[in-house]
Amino acid sequence: DGGITQSPKYLFRKEGQNVTLSCEQNLNHDAMYWYRQDPGQGLRLIYYSQIVNDFQKGDIAEGYSVSREKKESFPLTVTSAQKNPTAFYLCASSIGTGNSPLHFGNGTRLTVT
């Protein structure tokens, strides 16, 4: 079955450490996205990539970095510069046209203490 796999489901880190969240898709989608979800705030776009080897900042990119070396993979690094990193992170992909819906992974809950 095609889908998006995020790992791990839960992640714990100490303040000051960088951490990388994995996102892999086998849907052959060109576009991939990272969203952050906080209680009562909906989803906010961190980074997106419409094609391999290219990515763009979303609305809240500060303190995050990404890479897109393969079509299937779009890892997100939460750096120590991110002031409030504890959140639920969702990866998504789409065909990339204007009307195409996003397909989401099951998310990674990151807790930084």
Place this chain on the structure above:
Amino acid sequence: GNSVTQMEGPVTLSEEAFLTINCTYTATGYPSLFWYVQYPGEGLQLLLKATKADDKGSNKGFEATYRKETTSFHLEKGSVQVSDSAVYFCALSEDTGRRALTFGSGTRLQVQP
């Protein structure tokens, strides 16, 4: 810029009651509109979509009509079940540029037996 406003929750209903969750939007251009559903601890699943004015999206007994004149996309269901308990997100897609989704803050629905 684009924005989506949803009614605040939680919405608590008895089984078989009628459901309405209000959603209004602000957008330039001609966005597509979506409803997503999120069950506890999971990612988002597409529930329904509409791509142009007066389109009606429907799925699993849920319906929503794209109303350009009132910039609304209210979600309705005639008879809710306990299994419908979840968080519902209204979203719009940008028809140009980054083609990401802009989400509302989500509405939690609790259905009691």
